[in-house]
Amino acid sequence: MSLTEQEIVRREALQKIQELGVEAYPAAQYEVNTMTADIKANFDENENNFQNISIAGRLMQKRIMGKASFAEIQDSKGRIQLYVSRDDIAPGEDKMLYNTLFKKLLDIGDFIGVKGFVFKTKTGETTVHVKELTLLSKSLRPLPIVKTDSDGNVHDAFTDPELRYRMRYVDLTVNPEVRNTFIQRSKMISAMREFMTARGYLEVETPILQPIYGGASARPFKTHHNTLDQEFYLRIANELYLKRLIVGGFDGVFEFAKDFRNEGMSRFHNPEFTMMELYVAYTDVYWMMDFVEEMLEHVATQLHGTTEVQVGENLINFQRPWKRYTMYESIKEFTGVDISEMDEAALRNAAKELHVPLDETMGRGKIIDEIFGEKVEPLLIQPTFITDYPVELSPLAKKHRTHEGLTERFEAFCNQKEIMNAFSELNDPIDQRQRFEAQLELGKRGDEEAMQLDEDYLRALEFGMPPTSGIGIGIDRLAMVMTNSPSIQDVLLFPQMRLEQPKKVEEAEE
RNA sequence: CAACCUGUAACUCAAUUGGUAGAGUACCUCACUUUUAAUGAGGGAGUCGUGAGUUCGAGCCUCACCAGGUUGACCA
Numbered sequence: 182m183s184l185t186e187q188e189i190v191r192r193e194a195l196q197k198i199q200e201l202g203v204e205a206y207p208a209a210q211y212e213v214n215t216m217t218a219d220i221k222a223n224f225d226e227n228e229n230n231f232q233n234i235s236i237a238g239r240l241m242q243k244r245i246m247g248k249a250s251f252a253e254i255q256d257s258k259g260r261i262q263l264y265v266s267r268d269d270i271a272p273g274e275d276k277m278l279y280n281t282l283f284k285k286l287l288d289i290g291d292f293i294g295v296k297g298f299v300f301k302t303k304t305g306e307t308t309v310h311v312k313e314l315t316l317l318s319k320s321l322r323p324l325p326i327v328k329t330d331s332d333g334n335v336h337d338a339f340t341d342p343e344l345r346y347r348m349r350y351v352d353l354t355v356n357p358e359v360r361n362t363f364i365q366r367s368k369m370i371s372a373m374r375e376f377m378t379a380r381g382y383l384e385v386e387t388p389i390l391q392p393i394y395g396g397a398s399a400r401p402f403k404t405h406h407n408t409l410d411q412e413f414y415l416r417i418a419n420e421l422y423l424k425r426l427i428v429g430g431f432d433g434v435f436e437f438a439k440d441f442r443n444e445g446m447s448r449f450h451n452p453e454f455t456m457m458e459l460y461v462a463y464t465d466v467y468w469m470m471d472f473v474e475e476m477l478e479h480v481a482t483q484l485h486g487t488t489e490v491q492v493g494e495n496l497i498n499f500q501r502p503w504k505r506y507t508m509y510e511s512i513k514e515f516t517g518v519d520i521s522e523m524d525e526a527a528l529r530n531a532a533k534e535l536h537v538p539l540d541e542t543m544g545r546g547k548i549i550d551e552i553f554g555e556k557v558e559p560l561l562i563q564p565t566f567i568t569d570y571p572v573e574l575s576p577l578a579k580k581h582r583t584h585e586g587l588t589e590r591f592e593a594f595c596n597q598k599e600i601m602n603a604f605s606e607l608n609d610p611i612d613q614r615q616r617f618e619a620q621l622e623l624g625k626r627g628d629e630e631a632m633q634l635d636e637d638y639l640r641a642l643e644f645g646m647p648p649t650s651g652i653g654i655g656i657d658r659l660a661m662v663m664t665n666s667p668s669i670q671d672v673l674l675f676p677q678m679r680l681e682q683p684k685k686v687e688e689a690e691e
Numbered sequence: 692c693a694a695c696c697u698g699u700a701a702c703u704c705a706a707u708u709g710g711u712a713g714a715g716u717a718c719c720u721c722a723c724u725u726u727u728a729a730u731g732a733g734g735g736a737g738u739c740g741u742g743a744g745u746u747c748g749a750g751c752c753u754c755a756c757c758a759g760g761u762u763g764a765c766c767a
Contacts, residue, residue, distance in 0.1 A: 242728095343759050
């Protein structure tokens, strides 16, 4: 292992610390009685509460002035300045604690605990006057030091995306807005969970390893169980298992599920992603629209205190009611072309005039989807429901109650992206079998994303499933909107990446 | 998978028509008891992503490879 100069210096410092009899990685709990943010927020109001404080965190700045120094400590809530004077932390004859330990052997990034009282410096900064300083954990690698000068210019920012994603621990340490994004993501999920739990729906867990993958159109990851000597797939959706639970008699079930799709990676796609699926018995897709509108209005308000969220240049408003179009209406609205009565040949012609590229294999439903994707989706900024999807695109959705060839389905779009997909669940087992068989045909023709036929799921439906509506919400996509993040990698703590190249191994010495 | 861009000190970036490798921060030494990008003085630090080629001479030109990014195609 080859070390940089700074890593060597820190290891030497560690050794000297231990030679001085100071424990660099003490075992004992360090009692903390307040947080940096609490001090900054409340010291002006109530100075007496901060005369005997104890805080812990990383040392992030050191400004040595001789016999006194200023430093900054960072805990999970923020930073605060420390005033460290020699004669306070080392009151006796032996000034080792200050002259040697603090000044020379402590580095930026070390975890320390301090006890003392809060005061204001003559420049007005709220500062902890340190009476006692304890090393809690020595850091052996230098953190990137992000500094902001008096003109507001940021120096040496830790911005390289690769390094940020690979070393998220460093990213979280030095970039407070990154920490905030993940706090927001967590709050968003909590808000959804509370909203659904409050209505009596049950949070459940279903298998990730599935012998038959289903519930979506996608290519799966494959794996193998040794004892069973059997192939398994990592789930691409949890839909079919959740509906089995509705068959089993639960009124409402939901799951925040990690799903896996063996497809391309991009700003909007990670091989593993989180989807929340909810199924509610005795409801239909129109009920679900009302429900989800209310839930997202709640989520936005919980996160931002308002239904409005700034996303890039757009101010997105989740206030009810959202715009609703059928797919045909939306195409008519945004292209001026009414395709509702067109057959496949007329559709192909219409697509050509709209400059939407098609290929020969596409059927009627797929062509409509292409026109929509090209001409309508990019224009959907505010939350919008699109309903009534072609039946060919929706093998698990119930047939439309009045329109031949359509289904009882909606997708919601926001900031030019689909964020959820829902339908009145197909509960006619005969129809479902035919839809699966149609999918098998597609698979035989080379469609790698075609669904498999799931006999056990059909058996469940044959026992009877009540009318049910279900929804899948892309949690990562929604988090991107709610946290104003341009890339999915910014809302995943550890986005998937190519394996890090090992450092060049030095030629073995013989 | 395709096009384009990037790779120089621990970090952020320079380097003229191809001619001895530079700055700020960080690091090390010294001074300094209200600083805040602390300051002042001094010092060390680089296989220029890897490999080949052109050339008297390559950080710079050519080719291949590696890594990363951006955009596009498919999928949530």
